[in-house]
């Protein structure tokens with residue numbers, strides 16, 4: 180059922196699957212280390228950031 184998320188090709192950390200806010204597209208694989216620095220480029224990432232991390236001051 181739930182496939183294990185792949186490791187990030189850049190840093191090797193385990194990635195996380197994020198469902199699009201619309202809920203009708205494929206999950207997007209994100210890496211906490213590599214994708215977090217540019218959250219403003221994706222509202223999906225922004226939603227993920229707000230749900231798991233505190234926004235930077």
Ligand SMILES: [Zn+2]
Pocket residue numbers: 187188189190191192210211212213214
């Ligand atoms: Zn990474």
